Amino acid sequence: MPLRLLRFGLGLARPDTRILPLPQELKPHYDVVIVGGGGHGLAAAYYLARQHGITNVAVLDKGYIGGGNTGRNTAIVRSNYLTDDGVRFYAESMRLYQTLSDELDINLMYSQRGHLTLAHTDASIRTMRWRAEVNKHLGVESELIGPDEVARICPQLNLSRDVRYPILGALSHPVGATVRHDAVAWGYARAAGRLGVAIHQGTEVVGFAIEGGRITAVETTRGRIGCGKVLIAVAGRSSLVCNMAGFRLPIRTVPLQACVSQPVKRFLDPIIVSGSLHCYIWQSQRGELVMGGATDPYPLYSTRSTLDFKEGLMAHMLELLPFLGEVKIMRQWAGLSDMTPDFAPVMGKTPLSNCYLTAGWGTWGFKATPASGKAMAACVADDRPPELIAPFRLDRFRELDQLGEAGAASVGH
Template sequence: MSWKLFKLGLTSPENEPRFFPEEKPLASHYDVVIIGGGGHGLACAYYLAKEHGITRVAVLEQGYLGGGNTGRNTTIVRSNYLTSEGVKFYDASVKLWENLSGDLDINLFYSTRGHFTLAHSDDAMRTMRWRAEVNKHHGVDSEVVDRDAIARAVPTMDLDCGGGPAVHGALYHAPGSVVRHDAVAWGYARAAAQRGVEIHQQTAVTDIHTAGGRVTGVATSRGDISCDAVVSMVAGYTPRITDMLDLPTPIEIYPLQACVTEPVKPFLDTIIVSGSLHVYVSQSSRGELVMGSAVDPAVLHSTRSTFEFVEGLADHIVDMFPFAGRLRLLRQWAGMADMTPDFAPIMGTTPVDGFYLDSGWGTWGFKATPISGQTMAATVAAKRNHELIEPFRLGRFADFQLVGEKGAASVGH
């Protein structure tokens, strides 16, 4: 027996450090209160502490860490957006993702797969060429490929889609990746806590206090807290927070559903998206098919899944992968997508001094986790919008300076 194994056998598991420190009582004051213990909120707390030395931070989560949209998405990472503003923002996020496991000292299971956005018509092919040129202009690896290239990369797919709208080609985005969402929340939470940030679960914010047009604190289910800044990072719960301040936004909430099959032998090592069929699919490291569709058609604050969703999704998945009809679904779920009119987020400062908003993520918030946390932390520290998020300011709707990302974000992924 090696000395290493002998030493391990004699080590008591009680001596191992806790993954998270024990939760402390709420303090009476913090420099920054972050509402929302999902990926964005935890990332913001981490970068506040790491890059700006602001450690008197409380993350308040009404449920459990990562229990909202962070744990309900389908983990796709990409930067092949349509506008210059979107491409630059998400490309910066991809660069952070690529080194994040080492930065947080946790295996995030980040896996680069390549991302095909299928085109089923000549019009769709023109849009793909447009997106490819915008991407290349900003140094993002994207190109238009034909049917033969797709057939070589995904030989199990029926490119005629069961007699429906056949595939003409695709936008191929080589950096497209998947990552383990739970590990992202845990990694950011642990790294933030190690730097002095306090994380309080089962702590709901019930009101936000102001005086003279500026934030002074928050009321919670565990008592009141005074603070110098409040950052709302709650995705589908955003209207409930902004209503506390009578702050109007154009955000509407739609359910977004997804599901997974039983695990099978790996056959799909890329990510497939079809805007025409309103489906996307990838295969997890455990062999499950992870599948989703567009947002539900009606505004609804709900995380209830429906039979109509899975019936329609299965119909289109079988068109592309006929043998998938034999697979059994293991589970399905829903999140709440906070949609804006131009399909781009709302980030940064607001008319209420000391109140910062990170919202409007719709179906694309998870992939923005690192860069959202980093730029929002910089915004809070400097008390002005970071240059990457200035185009996403709340005031753009009053100024009619919309970003216009619908062409690259119209499918829920």
């Protein structure tokens, strides 16, 4: 008999407290309605309550907490981007992540392990050097290293020159880390619930009542909710929900697949990424090899897995780490990626005066969760985007003022 069960039977242990408050009926009106119960929506709800005192907030999700892209990503956190605006934003997110376990009182399994973005061509070397200089200028630890240093950091890599894509160097980002993705969602959910935020799972938004250029009510499968403000944070469904609200997004939605291997003895410390080979790999605390690659080449609202993805990815994995040939794949899945024309997200106000948006996160939304949630909470509370996210406004596409973050996406899109 487990000791914990014995202690409970003898009255020496108390029952666990609930992660979320008991389910409630929908109230007729909320000051803020957040559409989407993933990391970004829950983080925004938490910071609205914690930092702005706005607790009459409802988070609505058609499924369950963290059941969308938050639970389908591969948990990598980094800030070695290409543009000044991108580097500043993701550096702030990493700073928040480093103390988030203490703040939310939950073990997020934050693990700093280093991040290597491999360069296989002269053009890649130039891009890595460019990124390194931008990063260092903005205080982010990042540098271009040669094959000898790559071999020292990760001796398991195949550094032979007799391959199709030899490793010529890498962008080293020593502070690159991983975080337990579902713990982030549940940590924010629990903290927000304790502050009075209402979290409604199994509640799908099916429309909006719009009058005078503002949303007056949200239509759900459980009834109508009056609202003061609305934040849309639905990841791969952003275009569909915004269409309900009457405005379009410059977004193309494509599946993004990933997989994990059976657990093996720990041998890989850093996160390894190859943009030329369209793949990345890191090893979890349980010994699983977490692997992924480029988005699928066609728009599709589907989270199905394909054999084509797996075959292509494994071919590239074996070029980098040939000894993995006998390792079995244990699980495969897919998420939905909202890709913008400039590979940067959309955050801030929308054409509706009381509607706000966080979308267009492509393949890098999870690492942005704390900074996005905090900034969007401030944007909703003050009706003005903070300086940190002002460059990511939706109007930049109409004004032809795009950001150009494609060079830092790490894998091909």
